[in-house]
Amino acid sequence: MLEEIKNFLLLGERIGTAGMPHAEQFKEIAQHGYRVVINLALPTSTNSLSNEGELVSRESMTYVHIPVKFDTPEPADYEKFARMMDLFSKEKVFVHCAMNMRVSAFMFLYRVERGADRREAEEAMKRIWEPYEVWRSFLNERLRKVGKSELI
Numbered sequence: 001m002l003e004e005i006k007n008f009l010l011l012g013e014r015i016g017t018a019g020m021p022h023a024e025q026f027k028e029i030a031q032h033g034y035r036v037v038i039n040l041a042l043p044t045s046t047n048s049l050s051n052e053g054e055l056v057s058r059e060s061m062t063y064v065h066i067p068v069k070f071d072t073p074e075p076a077d078y079e080k081f082a083r084m085m086d087l088f089s090k091e092k093v094f095v096h097c098a099m100n101m102r103v104s105a106f107m108f109l110y111r112v113e114r115g116a117d118r119r120e121a122e123e124a125m126k127r128i129w130e131p132y133e134v135w136r137s138f139l140n141e142r143l144r145k146v147g148k149s150e151l152i
Contacts, residue, residue, distance in 0.1 A: 002032060007100035007128050014092050017107060019099045020047040023055055030059035034094040038064045038084055040077075040106065045070075045098040062088070068102045073138045081106050082113070104128040105135055109142050122151070 002008050006019030016034065020041060029037065037056045041048055049055065056063035064084050068077045085093065095103045104125040111121040125131070131139060131151070140150040 002028060005096075009100065009104070009124060009127060011107060011111070011124060015107070016092075016094045017100055017103045018094070018096045020045065020049075020096060022047075023049055023051075026052075026055045026059050026061075029094050030061055033092045034061060035091040036062045036064065036084075036088045036093045038066065038081070038093060038095045040066055040068045040081065040095065040097040040102045042067045042069065042098075047098065061094075062091075068097070068106075070098075070102060071134060073102070073105075073135065075142065078106055078109060078142065082110055085110055100128045101131075101135075105131055105139060109139060112143070112148055113146055118148070 002010075002016060002018070002025075005021050005025055008016065008018040010016050016029075016032070021029065026037070037052075039052060043050065053063045053065065066077055066080050066084070068074075068081075095107065097103045104127075108121050108125040111124075112118055136151060143150050
């Protein structure tokens with residue numbers, strides 16, 4: 001079951017987010033109709049899989065790796081992520097990192113920028129974690145850039 005993947009969170013019918021899946025869980029991800037896997041974890045992140053791209057491809061899914069340093073997220077990382085989400089906007093997408101913290105923050109921004117309900121997007125992020133100083137600054141900077149109110 002997808003719910004067995006660490007911090008699994010479903011965001012509508014098209015997007016699933018989670019921490020790092022185990023190798024055997026990619027088959028189940030594909031069986032649930034996901035066609036794209038986006039990985040925001042570093043190759044050195046907890047439980048990372050050196051052959052993840054191969055595991056994903058074996059299940060006929062597209063693999064995108066955007067390594068995001070947890071202690072220093074960069075605007076360019078988020079912009080790559082947003083481009084990929086836009087590119088695959090008609091596909092069912094599974095997005096993960098090590099613990100679903102990077103992902104939940106990026107998904108919060110992405111959803112808010114694309115017109116989703118702000119409160120709902122923020123609540124989904126906070127089901128996973130409460131961003132601390134580095135991430136809070138990163139999120140607020142991006143929110144200001146796109147004319148949205150900062151996190152409280």
